[in-house]
Amino acid sequence: MSQAQIHQHDHENIFLPKRARIVRVEQPTDAERHFTLRLADDTDMAFAPGQILEVGLLGYGEIPIGFASSPTRKKTFDIVVRGVGRVSKAINALKAGDLLQVRGPLGHGFDLAELRGHDVLIVAGGIGLCPTRSLIQYILDRREEFRRFILFYGTREPKLQLFVDDLTKWRGSKEVEYFETVDRSDPTWQGNVGVITTLFPKVKLDADTRVVICGPPVMFRFVIRELDNIGISREHIFVDLERRMKCGLGKCGHCQINDKYCCVDGPVFSYASIGNLEEAI
Amino acid sequence: MKASFLREADFKPWLAELMTTQRVVGPVARRSQFVFADLESADDVRLDYPCTILPPKKVFFPPVQDLVRFDGNKFEGCIKPVPTVLFGVHFYDVKAIDQTDLLFRERNADYNYLAQREATTIVASNIQQISQRAFWDSVGSEVEPKGHDAFLTKVDGGYLLETRTPRGEALLKQGSFRDASAAELDLARKVNQAVMGKCPEKLKASSKDIAWKVRAAFAKEDLWKGLAVDCFSCGSCNTVCPTCYCFDVQDHWNVDQKSGARVRTWDSCLTSEFAQITLATGGAENFRDERGERFRHRFMRKAAYLNSKLGGPACVGCGRCSAACTSDIADPVTVINKILEA
Numbered sequence: 001m002s003q004a005q006i007h008q009h010d011h012e013n014i015f016l017p018k019r020a021r022i023v024r025v026e027q028p029t030d031a032e033r034h035f036t037l038r039l040a041d042d043t044d045m046a047f048a049p050g051q052i053l054e055v056g057l058l059g060y061g062e063i064p065i066g067f068a069s070s071p072t073r074k075k076t077f078d079i080v081v082r083g084v085g086r087v088s089k090a091i092n093a094l095k096a097g098d099l100l101q102v103r104g105p106l107g108h109g110f111d112l113a114e115l116r117g118h119d120v121l122i123v124a125g126g127i128g129l130c131p132t133r134s135l136i137q138y139i140l141d142r143r144e145e146f147r148r149f150i151l152f153y154g155t156r157e158p159k160l161q162l163f164v165d166d167l168t169k170w171r172g173s174k175e176v177e178y179f180e181t182v183d184r185s186d187p188t189w190q191g192n193v194g195v196i197t198t199l200f201p202k203v204k205l206d207a208d209t210r211v212v213i214c215g216p217p218v219m220f221r222f223v224i225r226e227l228d229n230i231g232i233s234r235e236h237i238f239v240d241l242e243r244r245m246k247c248g249l250g251k252c253g254h255c256q257i258n259d260k261y262c263c264v265d266g267p268v269f270s271y272a273s274i275g276n277l278e279e280a281i
Numbered sequence: 282m283k284a285s286f287l288r289e290a291d292f293k294p295w296l297a298e299l300m301t302t303q304r305v306v307g308p309v310a311r312r313s314q315f316v317f318a319d320l321e322s323a324d325d326v327r328l329d330y331p332c333t334i335l336p337p338k339k340v341f342f343p344p345v346q347d348l349v350r351f352d353g354n355k356f357e358g359c360i361k362p363v364p365t366v367l368f369g370v371h372f373y374d375v376k377a378i379d380q381t382d383l384l385f386r387e388r389n390a391d392y393n394y395l396a397q398r399e400a401t402t403i404v405a406s407n408i409q410q411i412s413q414r415a416f417w418d419s420v421g422s423e424v425e426p427k428g429h430d431a432f433l434t435k436v437d438g439g440y441l442l443e444t445r446t447p448r449g450e451a452l453l454k455q456g457s458f459r460d461a462s463a464a465e466l467d468l469a470r471k472v473n474q475a476v477m478g479k480c481p482e483k484l485k486a487s488s489k490d491i492a493w494k495v496r497a498a499f500a501k502e503d504l505w506k507g508l509a510v511d512c513f514s515c516g517s518c519n520t521v522c523p524t525c526y527c528f529d530v531q532d533h534w535n536v537d538q539k540s541g542a543r544v545r546t547w548d549s550c551l552t553s554e555f556a557q558i559t560l561a562t563g564g565a566e567n568f569r570d571e572r573g574e575r576f577r578h579r580f581m582r583k584a585a586y587l588n589s590k591l592g593g594p595a596c597v598g599c600g601r602c603s604a605a606c607t608s609d610i611a612d613p614v615t616v617i618n619k620i621l622e623a
Contacts, residue, residue, distance in 0.1 A: 253527030
């Protein structure tokens with residue numbers, strides 16, 4: 001579990017951020033911007049896939065964001081910001097070379113020891129591809145440590161797809177069995193149409209598969225129903241949950257799911273550990 | 282540790298002497314109510330207060346607190362503890378401070394709280410008047426208060442001060458104390474025992490039983506909906522609670538639009554946006570959208586969720602929430618007794 005829990009303990013004031021410089025900005029969709037960042041002191045950001053970062057802009061505030069790149073890719077790290085509120089819109093107005101502030105890594109990432117040596121299925125809905133991309137890249141970079149690797153990706157519309165360069169690679173890759181769908185088609189789309197669960201009949205999954213789910217809150221219970229049908233154990237299902245994580249340190253209370261704090265106990269939980277919590281899924 | 286006696290006539294000179302060397306915060310009267318405030322004169326202190334409007338946690342966890350100050354791209358923390366004596370704290374508020382001490386220290390130690398806490402000497406005092414909504418004698422009796430440095434009891438002719446820590450003992454040097462006799466110590470015990478069992482409200486089960494019974498009532502949607510039907514979602518119950526420690530963090534600009542601060546303010550899980558996140562443009566997901574869900578969350582937190590960590594409930598029976606609630610639906614005694622009967 002050690003790698004899943006790298007904490008930032010070195011500051012006396014746990015709210016003091018570090019400076020990060022924007023190396024590259026891309027705009028994959030109307031609302032989202034993909035930033036590649038580098039710590040201003042040129043040190044590596046040591047994190048585990050699935051951990052989060054409080055990304056801030058002085059004068060505007062902080063928002064919790066999952067790492068969208070793998071720690072196996074050194075020096076820089078990626079985040080994707082959907083411009084929906086005061087902070088995210090201000091961050092999305094920044095350009096390459098600008099500074100912002102980050103606090104982290106925070107929280108509990110994917111339990112890699114539990115995934116290694118097994119078939120892995122990742123089910124990502126919408127912006128849920130961002131935090132899971134840190135794991136996808138990790139698996140692709142250390143492919144030999146894992147067995148079959150299957151990836152499901154669903155978006156509402158084709159134009160909302162993120163990381164289109166990655167998707168092109170994955171479509172033709174032998175390293176990952178990649179399946180994608182959209183809820184609503186458009187004339188450019190020739191692939192599957194339907195919610196993400198319509199991808200399950202397309203592939204035969206072993207009951208011993210380890211599964212990672214990240215997406216909009218409504219998606220989880222439908223995906224878990226499919227996994228139950230396959231006979232996948234709840235200990236082998238990992239959910240990456242979204243909540244309002246104001247401090248990221250297990251203090252402010254906003255992200256509480258019953259007696260768990262999503263920011264420090266999660267955001268990645270085994271379904272067995274939270275499936276019985278009424279407010280989780 | 283050590284019990285000392287201070288004559289009535291020597292009490293105010295002692296307090297005045299303490300005020301010459303450090304900041305002293307104590308209970309003072311504000312019209313018909315009481316508050317913890319910086320003492321300006323030893324004459325202002327009112328150890329006969331039944332309860333204060335806000336709990337003393339504000340000394341370490343202020344309602345509004347700068348966490349980081351910035352100017353352009355430069356920023357710095359603002360932890361600057363001030364040596365303080367927090368004077369005249371009732372035992373239930375000491376128990377609440379013990380909880381916030383633990384919660385701010387665990388996992389990621391928050392020195393924005395802990396630094397001021399560590400710079401504060403707490404002098405607890407006996408309860409001379411009982412608040413009309415208090416129930417501190419029937420909640421969490423398995424938990425002993427332990428965060429105070431000294432305990433002051435008003436007895437005939439003066440005060441008995443029992444010191445528990447070297448910091449508490451240091452207070453003795455600033456007053457005309459003499460060693461207390463066994464009889465005086467015994468008298469103080471009796472004074473403190475005499476108030477137990479006198480609270481006007483009473484929980485009908487032990488905190489352990491309440492914890493599992495409240496937790497087991499989670500799925501009773503109608504019960505929670507009914508309990509919260511008159512809730513205005515104003516968060517007053519949270520604001521006055523000595524064990525609530527949730528907060529919001531927002532950035533504020535100064536008028537120069539260049540400098541400013543990242544500021545923490547008390548927040549309330551009863552308010553409608555507390556657990557809300559923004560999704561796609563215009564959309565939102567609220568994980569506790571209904572009043573009943575938020576009302577339930579508060580009771581789960583007070584009676585069940587934190588118990589294993591705290592060794593007892595996250596409620597100390599001060600009755601502040603009962604008194605503060607606009608529609609008088611927040612009273613833990615009424616609510617919990619109703620759950621026990623349901």
